[in-house]
Amino acid sequence: MANVAVHLEAQQPSLHAHVHDAIAAPHVEGQQHPIKVYLVVWGWLFVLSACSYLVDYFHLQGYLRWSLILLFMVLKAGLIVAVFMHMAWERLALAYAILLPPVAVLVFVAIMVFESEYTHLIRVLFFGSPA
Incomplete structure (x- = not known):
């Protein structure tokens, strides 16, 4: 028990310094x-x-x-x-987690646009021009 009291007294000045620094600095x-x-x-x-x-x-x-x-x-x-x-x-991982999904959606939309043009061309060629 006496060792604990001596140990606490040894820490007291450093604790006082930390409290003083915390009060002095905003x-x-x-x-x-x-x-x-x-x-x-x-x-x-x-x-x-x-x-x-x-x-x-x-x-x-x-x-x-x-x-x-x-x-x-x-x-x-x-x-x-x-x-x-x-x-x-922010951290790079968080930025990637937020920014990469919309970029991936835009890439997939671009792929669908090109695919729709191809599909439209094939239908016009196969079925004839729409009247």
Whole structure:
């Protein structure tokens, strides 16, 4: 029992130092990012939204229109996910777990689009042109 008391007395100064350090230093929860990062991202979102608006303003048509609209949409979504949802600072495994499934879905949709064009071509050739 005496050994325990001596051991506790030996730890007392270090415990006191830890308590003093905890009181003196403000306790900060999580990471703090500089406000400049958020302001720059807001600026880029504004620029990308303006570019998306300009696609309609200049009356672009066809594949160019939809390609630009989708490009601006994906860039804006990427900025929002990376910065405002803090994915840029997450572990790589978590980022892959969240980002890879939508990419896989897009790849499968692209495969289905190509397959549907092939199927449509075969049906037109086999059954004749639709009237």
